[in-house]
Structure formats: C-alpha cells, structure tokens
Amino acid sequence: MNPIAYLTQHPEIVLYHGLLALSGVVAVGVLLHLFYQRRSSSAIAAWLMFIFILPYVAFPLYLIIGIRKRKNRYKKESVLPNSAKKSKLTPDAAGNPLGNGPLYDAALNARMELFFDASEAYTALMHAIENAKTSIHISIYILKYDTIGKSIIGILTKKAKAGVQVKLLIDSLGSAPLYLLQYRLKKLRDAGAEVEFFMPIFEMPFRNYINLRNHRKIYIFDDQIALSGGSNISREYFAIPKRKSEWEDIMFLIEGESVESFFEIFASDWRYASDKKLAFNPPKEVKKADIYAQIIPSGPDMQRDTLYETLLSAIYGAQEKISIITPYFIPNDSLVEALIIASHRGVNVTLVTPKEADHAIINLVRCSYMRELEEAGAKIYLYEKAMLHAKAIIFDERSAMLGSVNFDNRSLFLNYEVAAFVYSDKIIAQMLSWTQMLINNSSEGTKKASDARRVFENLLRIFAPQL
Template sequence: MDKFYHFLTLASIALYWLLVAGVTLRVVLKRRSVSVSLSWLMIIYILPVVGVGCYFLFGELNLGKKRADRARDMFQPFGKWFGQLNDCHTHLPESMGAHIYKIDELCNNRMGIPALSGNTLSLQNSPSEILHSIINDIEQAEQSIRMVFYIWHPGGLADSVASALIQAAKRGVDVKLLLDSAGSPRFFRSPWVSMMKDAGIDVVQALEVSPWRIFLRRLDLRQHRKIIVIDDNVAYTGSMNMVDPAYFKQSSGVGQWIDIMVRVTGPTVNVLSAIHCWDWEVETGSRTLPQLPQCKIDPTLQQHPVQVVPSGPGMPEHLISQVLALAIHQSNKSVRITTPYFVPSADLLETLKMTAQRGINVELIIPHKNDSMMVQWASRAFYAELLAAGVKIYEFYGGLLHTKSVVIDDQFCLVGTVNMDMRSLWLNFEVTLAIDDQAFTQEMRWLQQSYIEQSYSIDEKQWKQRSLRSRFLERLFYLFNPLL
C-alpha cells in the first residue's frame, strides 16, 4: 500500500509539472506584451495549482464559440452599414482639427467608422441631473429605446428610470435592455425583471455568469459599455452606470461614485445605436440595424466632429488603446487624465513618461480610496517612475472618482467607459467618444480642475519615504496586473 501511495504521489507531481510545462509553453507562444507574459509566468509558478487554474479562467480572450461565431459573421454586414457613413455629408475630413483627423483615419481604416460632424453635446456631471434628463427623454420616446449597462442597481432614481421604461413599453415603445450578468446581479434578483418583462420589455443578461460556463468562456470578460439611444434621435454615454449613487455601495468606505454622462444629438446617435445593435446580436443572435443618420448639415454652424470608438471581442483588436496612444502622442501642451482604475500596460506607461519628458504637462487624477484593494496598491506601483518622469499625480478625496476622461491641449478630449487598465483597453466591450469641440472640451477641463481642487498632490520626495510595507504591497499586487 505504501508503494501505491508513493507511486500516486510521484504520478501526481509528474502530471502537475507536465501541466505547468504545457501552460508555460502556451503563455510563451501567445503573441502579447512581454510584461503580461512574465506576469502570468510569475502567477503560475508562485501559486501552485491556483496559478494554472487562473490562467485557464482569465489568461486568454475566449468569448465562447456561439458568440465568437456570431461576431465573425456580423462583421461584414455591420461593416457595410458603417461604410455607408463615409458617403454622408456630415463626414467632413477637410474641416477636422488635427487631433481628430488622424483618429478618423485610424478608425475608418480599421473599423469603417468615420468621425461625423453636426452633433450637439451636453456634459452632465450631477447624478440627479443625469437621471432626470434620462427620465425626461424616455417619457418623450415614441418608437424605440435601446440601453446597455454594466451595472443596474435598484434604488432611488434608478427605480424612476425603470418605471419610465415600463410606461414607455406600455404605450408601444420597443424597449431593449442589455445588462451585464456579473455587474447587475442585484437587479436580476429584483422584482423589476418580471415587471419589465410583463410590460413587454426585452431584458437580456449579457455574458451570463454560470458555473457551467467557467471553462467555456473567459470569466472576467464583461459588457462594460454604457449606452442609451432613444428613437435614434438622442443618445447618452459616459462613465455612469444605471445607479443612484446615494443608494449604491454605501458601505464600501469609498464615498459616493463621481461620474459623468454626455447627452448627444446628431449623426453620432445612429453610430451609438449601431454599437448597441452589435452587442444585442452578439448576445441574442437577433439583428436589428438602425436607420442611417440624416446627412443634412448647416455649414454656418460649428461642426463638432465626434468619433465613436468601440472595442471588444470580434472588433479590431486594441482600437481604443491605439486611439488613446495617438491622442497623447499628438499633444503639444498638456494631457490631463481622470480614471478610477490605473493599471497601465507597459506601452501606455512608456507613452505617459515620454510625453512628460517631452516637456508636456501630464496630469493624472485618480481616487485616493478604491473599491478594489488590489487595484489601489497595483496603481501605486507605477507612481515612482511616473513622478521621476515629470508626471503630476493627484489623489482625489471627494469620493470614488469614476469619470473616465482625457483632455489634450484644452482643445480635444476623450470621454467614455474606458479605464486605464488592461481589461478595459484589451478585453472588455467598451466605447469612447473622441470629441473635437473646444467649448465642450473646456467644460471637461473645468470639471477636471474641480477634481484637482478636491485632491492631494503626490510629492516625489515624500513618496520615496513611504514604508517598506507599502512598497511590498505595491510590488505584490503589481504581479497580478493581468487580472486587474
């Protein structure tokens, strides 16, 4: 019997090391950044068995066979729809500013989506203002409402939005609601689901979380977009989930979440509508392309070109990451960034450092307290080299700063759903707007300045004197940046 157990032990060890060797070979042969590969190797070897399991769950982009097949088949018909936008009179590359011109070239060549002029933009930064504006537009809806969110958390004004949707459906408006399964568990356990379905609303869980699907699809691949489109006339996107901050995560110890939304009218609405239709088909297999935008434009008015930049499985890889890098490289005076989760790739880190070393004023505003302890410590692992390169870092004390924004030279900005971490830039379904509108950008700049006034500036000399415990935790959680 002792010999049998001895043999069983040796066989188990041999099997485990064969498994580790196989996973190691797979990590090495995958084409991705060296830093990500090295991080995975560290996790695999430092955490026996658990590290290998983590790689199977989170290590590779796996949408699942049905969704992957749909996304592949969809690309041609959606590409044809996007391509028709180039014939629209609102695509005016000759009148675009230098910043957005190159982004239009990139997105048009890779995805077929051009920047379109003739939009009106409204920056909303008060939760009450945002939710009441959404309710008002829902009450005016006549034909259709399309919504996709990562989080819908019942309570407060979010319930008023749900009631407005039910009333809209009862008067004949076609309402389609797509919510991420992992982000909205409380909603899917609430009575709102049955009430909405009884009213005729199509409610769909995106990327359903289930123990049976763990090894069939990457678990942390999430539907992270926030889009509302009403009658293909009005749209919203930005950083805010469908929550009332006064009723959301009140016990987490980070304060209220600070967010923005952008209310849009004009041809960009139809592009955002198409992105929702893309997500709906990936999840359900049902295709409903929106109408093409009105191509009339008044040449005497400000044109406000906007480029919609989506990303996610089935779409061109790393498009938002490329747009971000292109925007930062074009800066001549300043770059100011707000993000709740800052765990940059090696490429983005070097871009920020090099930009500051060019003499550009680079400012980074992130929350002092984060709802993810791992992200909070991993973020701080980058402070030393950023500060040494001349980047100014501010920690925001007024709550969890959830706004995702980049302002370039006070003339051009990016706003949307994208965090400065590898999951947002490389993995999730995301969307951002590249906006060439100086008045709107100035509003965004003023809002960012108000964040700085509620922040503490990190001093490089003081930062070097932080405790050994802090340094250890920073380096420890930095190793897990592929999972953050």
C-alpha cells in the same frame, strides 16, 4: 524489490510524481498559449508565478479569466459599423489621433451636452426616456434594484405598455443580484419589454468567459439621441437629492451621426445575447452639425486593440498637455513609458484619481505606477471628496476622450468598452473647467513610502495584468 511491486505498495509516490508531471504539462500548455496570443512579458510572468505557486487552482482559473481574445465558433461577431462605410469629413489630422481610417472616420453631430452633476444626468436620462416615441435601447453594466434602479425600471415599464420598443441589455456579472432575482423584471417583461443578460453566468457554458464583461453604458432613444459615459444605474451615480457619498462621474448626450455608431455597437451586443438582429432608422430631418466625434468600441469583439493603439498614438502625438481623469490607474508598461517620454519632452502630464479607490487592491497596485510617473515630472492629484468614477483624457486642448474606459488593463484589454473622441472647442473648454474643479478639491502628490513598501508595491505590479 521489483519496482512495479514497490510502487503498487506505495501509491502515494505514484500520485506525487503524477501530479508533479501534470503540473509541468499544465505550465508548458499555458506558456505555449500565452506565447501564441503574444501576451506581454508581465502577463506571462504573472501567470507562470501563479501556476508555480498554485498550479491546480491557476490552470482552471486561466481557462476562465486568462483568455482575452475569443477565437471559437461561439465568438461574438466583430463590431464593424455600417456607418463606417459612409463618406464623412474628418477634423484636422493634427488633432485626430485615429487618423482618417475607414472604420473610425469622425461623424458630425448637431448637439452634445456634458453632465458633470448626477442630478442633471439623471434628469436628462429620465427626460429622454419619457420623451421616447418609438424605441429605447439600453446597455448597462450595473443595474441595482435600489430607489434609482426601481425608478428606471418603472418608467421603462410604463413606456413599454405605451407601445415603445424597449430593449434592456444587462451584464450578468456586473448586475449579478438582479440576474439571480429576475422576478424583479417580471412586470417590465410582461409589459412587452425585452430584457437580456450579457453572458449569463449559468447558461451557455461554452460561450462564456467570466472575465470578459460588457462594461459599456449606452442609452439610445428613437435612433436619434444617445447617452453614454461612466455612470451605471444605482444611487451611487444618480442620487437625488445629491449626497456627500455620491460618486463623481461624467455623462454626455449626443445627437447626430454618431448615434448610428452607438446603435451598431448595441445591435452587435444585442444579437450576441438574443440572437436577434436590429435595424437602424436614421432621422428624416438633418440638423446643422459642427461637432466632430469618433466612437470607438474595444474588447474581445474587436480584432485589434484599436482603443489602446489610439491612446498610445495620442500620448506620443501630444505637444503641450495631457490630462487624465480615471478612477483606476493601472496601465501597462507601454503606456507608462509613453507618459514618461511625454513628460521628458516637456508635455504637462497630469493625473487626477481618487484618494481612495473603491477597491483596496487597486489602492495598493496603482501606487507604484503613480510614483514612477511623478518621479518623471508628472503631476499627481488625489481627489479627496467622494469616489471619483469619471473617465476622461484631454490632449493639447484639441481633443478629448470620454466614455466607459478606465486607464487600466481590464478596460483596455479585457472588457467590452466604448469611448468617444470629441473635437469641439466648446466641449473641451467645459471639460478643462471641470478638471480644474477636481484639482482644486484634490491633494497634490503621493505619500512618501519606505523602501520596504516600495518593494512591496513594485512586486504587486506582477498581478496588474489581471486587474
């Protein structure tokens, strides 16, 4: 029989081989793009396995969530703070993992306060809003329309009516219910406040990658005071009065030169969302300052993975102690290796993480990394009270990192984040005391696992780059 006639009579054969050929083209295309982006071997293996199993699901998903650095005409401009151009003093290079580069010179600050208690953080936030005279700029990942969210929206509405410039930037995926039900923001907008959603889910389809979310938490008041940390706006973070189910987190207030760095990160995000530029108005009065801080943004709007490089440098440079507090511990191989080498060098490596994270998949994937670290001599503490959502790392009791950054691939390579490296004996002493409190309320060590479970846990590491 004529081959063409045969194929005409059996179109299912043409369809089968056509889909098979298309699968091969898709796999090669994704592989070439992964190589072009110089992705890690684990990321390449994860995507290729996904494409092999479900090629027609994996390919569109890769286009949505697989790209982490954006290089097209809709790309958000890189964060390049004007404050970096100023001449600043820097702390002793031995305690400064960033070095004295031109972009992240340490800024001097007159005041810095830490808030380990949710009620204190909420009080500080409300006090700052109530006392703002000219401007309030807020960037948030999750804003729930619960009792806490309503109270914040209510007072912002009041300040907008009083003539204060209120600008609220909300991540559209993190706050999806509010994004979908925007009538809840009508009074705030009618009062004169400007509200924008970062990467709206159903708008600007060629600008948006649903996997690249704005996880930064920034509050700026009158261009003089900034609040930041890990807390979103909802009852889980700011329950008043304190409840047992309330999450443990850390926020900080800073006053000084670092406020300008926070402002310029916010201004860059705001321009991307609204196409409007903002200008910083520095305070006229210069207060005595002695607290050094370096504000480091990370994410798709950065040309390099500066924060990741900083963490690696700080881990390799540590001489005595590294204390990591994080809700999600899913590092890449380089970070794990750096921590293991640090432990072998005699550095006291400590990890404090929740006994049960708020995502079941996280509990499974993290186990392999924690066991590997524990076997290398590190101490693992599982916090047994409410969900531990705080993010902080202390190096040699000389410097500390805190902010919105989790110790995982998503925070370090996908999300828009911001962290502060702080150099202050007083601040670090407070953080050490808080860390010890967490350890006192934790169980030490991971549970013993069967060989079968270990194999399963190690298998899940293939999917770690996407979490």
